[in-house]
Amino acid sequence: MFISFEGIEGSGKSTQIDLLESHLKELGYKVAKLREPGGTLMGEKIRDIFLQDTSEKVDPITEAFLLYASRKHLDQNFLREKINQGYIVIADRYSDATVAYQCFGKGLEKDFIDLIHNSSNLLTPDLTFYMDISAEMSRERISDREMDRMESESVEFFDRVRQGYLQIAAENPERVISLDANKSINELKDEIATKTTEKLNASLG
Ligand code: TMP
16 A cells, blocks of 8 residues: 655645554554655755755756656656555655645646656555644744755745645545644554554555
């Protein structure tokens, strides 16, 4: 099974990913985690390039090619292998992020992303947890971090990304579970565990 977590900066994805990993391991499942962009030797190098602060202009098309280079390489060198070996793979972001950030956030044509995505023969997550917080809350939560190239974007940018995620969630109700990420860590943990168990049971029979 392939599970992805999505959300804007500071939505608490990493905490919930770690909690779900522990929960599933306690139940006896094999779990593999990855982050995007990244997750492979080449992907981590692409991640550094992608996030590096630079005085050069970076077009969303350039971003999309970097992201899809990392994603295809991840598919070939990690994701399929782990899923075929019976692991539950938990991804800290996947392809919904490109639609939310590059298309909704930066105005890239969705048709362009659909074309690269469909031509790349990639997997779709079985289940996606979208952790929803406002752009203002996001800014507040990450204000003490040293910000990378993406984190330095404006509150208006993150609001467009958020609206993108909300639209993706509305269009894919079978796959995407939208969570109110203002709730407590424990409440969110329980909701995520319940939905994951439901999905695992449904996939068994
Ligand atoms: P993070 O997941 O560690 O926060 O950093 C990844 C950054 O890359 C984050 O700002 C979102 C951004 N990103 C995109 O813009 N498009 C994508 O497709 C992905 C996977 C990430």
